[in-house]
Structure formats: C-alpha cells, structure tokens
Amino acid sequence: MEDKTRVSRNSFQSKSGFDIDASPYILATDFPFLVWSGLDWKGKSVLIIANSGDNIITLWPLGVKNIVAVDIAKKACFVNELKRASLKILSFTEFLLLFAPNYRNNIFPLANPIEKKKLYLKLRHLLSDEAKDWLETQIGSTPFPNPSWQEAIFAPLIPHFSKKEGFYQAKQYLKFYPIINLPIELALEKIPEIFDIIYLSNIPEYIKQTLTPEKEPEIKPYLENLYKLAKEKLASGGKLMVYSFGSFKKNPDLLSPDIEICKNLGFIFKPIVFSFSTPLIKNSHFTHTLAIFEVN
Template identity: 55%
Template sequence: MRDRESFESANFESESGFDTESPPYILSTDFPFLVWPRFDWQGKKVLLIADSGDNIFTLWPLGVSQIVAVDIARKACFLNELKLAVLRKLSFSEFRKLFAPVYENRLIPRTTPAEKRSLYLKIRDLISSQCRTWLDSEIGVTDFPSPPWRELMFTHLIPHFNSEHAFNVAKDALKPYTLINLPIETALENSDDQYDVIYLSNIPEYIKHSLLMEERDSEISPVLEKLYALSMTRLKQAGSLMLYIFGDAVSQPDLCAHEVEIGEKLGLSLYMEKITFSTPLIEGCFFTHTLIVMTKEKGK
C-alpha cells in the first residue's frame, strides 16, 4: 500500500466527508458488477475506489489488465489487503466464515470471534506489518469483520461470496493491484497515468450530502465539476468515467441533475445503466440503483 505520509501524521481531507480513520465496509454496498458484463473490459487499465474490495475481485475475471485502487480510509485499504490474502490462500467456506456475521441471521451461519481469529492467523504472514498491527487488535478481540445488516442483506449479489464456482473464478483470475491511501482528488492530482476507466463509486453522492449538511449547497456544482474535470484529464480519449447512484436516476432525474449540467458544460456524453435487484429478506421488494457513464465526445 502506498501513501504520501505515515498514517500517524496523515491529515487527508476530502469534500466527501470521509477521513483516514473512517470505518470500512465489510461487504460491498454498491453493485456495479451486476452490469459490468455489458462493458468491454479486456486489457483495460482501471482506477477505482478501493471500498470493500469486492468490486475489484469481480473485475479481474473480465480481463482487465491493471487495477489501481484508491481510498482515503486506511482501514478500507487494510480490509482490501485482508481479502486479497484470504482469496489467495483460503477456501470458499473459510472466506465466508471470516466475513460472516457474529449474530444470528437467516442468510449465513454465524461465526464466533475465536473462529475468525483462527482463520486470520492462517493468512497473517501475507499482509503488511501496518495491516497486521491493526488487525491483530481487531480480529478475535472485537466482532470485526462482521458485516452489519445493511451489508449482509445483499450478500447474495456478490459473486465470490455467494457461489463457490464464482469464488474459484475470482481466485484464478486474481492479480496483485496497487492500493493508494489518499483522497481520490489527491490521487488524481498526483497521477500522471492514463486510464481506460475511472470508477468513483458513490463518492459524488457523499460530496453532495456532506456539502448539504454543512449548508454549502452552492458549492456542490463547482466541487463536482472540479472532480469530474480532473478525472477526465486522467482518462484516455476513449475512456469512461463511471459513477454510482443509490436510486433510479432514469426515473428521478433530480438524482443526476448536477452530472447532466456539468456534463453539458464539459462537453461530455452521458448515459445510464439501471441496476435492479432484490433481497430474500424482503419478499416482493425490488431496488433500483444507477450506473452513470460519462465519456469524452469526439473532438473534445
């Protein structure tokens, strides 16, 4: 994992409201991988938000050539290290046990902290010393890594968590990837690389929410425009900038009003992919999220 300062002295800031000590998501809460197959990933170089690591593990089997993962939260980077090591060395059943909840539920058999500790010790030598220092004080001592209900209810959507076959496909396709502990804005500014795809996840939604809560509504468009314009400078001419919206932006255009306005201002093409899914915990209930794709128009 790369960062610009030691964790002890880091003071990263982002308009998203996250900081370097933000707790990690154990399991993915965004599900772009449900529509990943609609795109051509073969040989592509991708930059994305590290998050829980699950989106990364769904990309390798699609043929991407290189992945750079960025996250302001060092614990998210540590979780990526942990999952990478587990996917490499442990079995499907062991993977599920380590990231299973410690509480009773209808979806996955619960696992005790002691069982988690035993599994962790099998892969401890595969992770960095910084990662070990943190995980040594968490796994077996606390409930970590136990996903909360809001994450657990959609585990069936995550291929390598739901299916042994998908787990083995992900394991076979797995490659090392770069982890950078910085805000996405800083990482983009510091990079000279060009990417085929940049996936910002729902960071723009966090920015909107953070600025609204601080009554800085008028700053939303300028902050997002700067982020999108900066992202475009790191994209190849035929590259794509992808954003995730927790809602149906096709039926509710207000959810992507800033993106449409900024896209027009920057001369970008914009289209949306609807992502519809359900959970076995709520019968007959369906959810719709949206993947927004922004590309450079010809001649721009």
C-alpha cells in the same frame, strides 16, 4: 506480496467531508457488478474507489489489465488487503467464516473470534505492517470482520460470497493491485498513470446529500474540479462511472448537476438503470443507476 502503497496518517485532508478514520464496509454496498458484464473491460486499465474490495474482485474475471484502488478511509484499505489475501489463501468455506457476521444469516456460517483469528494467521504474511497493526487490535478480540445486517442482506448478490463457483473463479483471476490511501481528488492529481475507466462509486451523490447547507455553494465547484481531474486521467474514449442509489428514469434530478458539468467537459452521458432484489428481503425491489460519462 506485501503492499507498500501507503500514505501516512494526517498527511492529507479532503474537501468532500469523507472521514479518514471512518469504519470500513466489510461487504459491497453498491452493486455495479450486476451490470458490468455488459460493458467492455478486456485489456482496460481501471482506477476505482476501494470500498470493501468486492467490486474490484468482480472485475478481474472480466479481463481488465490492471486496477489501482483508492480510498480516503485507511481502514477500508486494510479491509481490501485482508480480502485480497483471504481470496488468495483460503477455501470458500474459510472465506465465508472469516467474513461472517456475529448473527444468523442464510449465506454465512456462524463464527467466533477464535476461529477468525486462526484463519487470519494463515494469511497474515501477505499483509502490510500497518494493516497487521490495526487488524490485530480487532481480529480475535472482537467479531471483526463483522458486516452489518444492512450489508449482509445483500451478500447473495456478490458472486464470490454467494456461490462456490463464483468464489473459485474470483480466486483464479485475482491479481495483486495497489491500494492507495488518499482522497480521490488528491489521488487524481498525484497518480501518473492514464486510465481507460475510472469508477467513482457514489462519491458525487454522497457529497450532494451530506454537505451541510452552509457548504452548499461549495458542492458544484467541488464536483467540477473532481470531474475535470478525472477527465485529465482518462485515455481517449475512456469512461467515467458514477453510482446512484436511485432511478435516473424516475428522478432525473439525481444526476442533473453531474450531467451538466460533464457535458460542459465534453463527456457523452450513457446511463444504465437496473433493478434487482435480494432473497433475504421478501418481495424486495431496488432500482439503481450506473451513470457512464464517455470521453467524446
């Protein structure tokens, strides 16, 4: 099915500082799926930041009812289309080949642009015209899709990349999902549906860390508006999820503005702090936080 869910370029702008022309991530850079299995997803309607599409793929086997993906970055939307079509059409070996980096990695085979172009042509019919137009400036003439080493070192964590059985489980449960190219705050205003779960990824953390000092007074009002809009789109008992690249237990200030705002909005705060490692970094240890704000 061709994806018709699109908004034309330059029809919007975001106060968050995110770039609509940003280069896309090819692999997941946040890892909430490491703890998602401990939560109730069955029959839930989910709004999620699209990112690389990997978080979305891990949700279908957990029994979600439907997913709507949103991303301000147009190229991220195209990568989602590509990954969704690839999972549907390709074998595990072909899937790894298409998304392989152009350097040696223990998870991926070595691939060249010609091989990737052949695989792309097998699934091209499932893509929107806009996605085709951009992807065909990349695939075959460059190593794209070519994950950075910072992305590829975490590939062992992603079940549909690290294990054949994980890939075929993802293929079995995959459903079509709309991909909306809008800033999240505008999407929350425009999308008519109500959701059981909204996942904002690390957008709040990004805003707090990257807005310039002269714009610091804008951070709290932006977050207040974002969380207010999210609450209006949540069903009774719904959950708002936010990702943080650090331990809330060791550094409560990571989420202190978010907690204050969400408590004032009537949310109950339930953090999940979790640790993990990747075999591609010797003696690695990372601790992240999935902040869950539940509608009271």
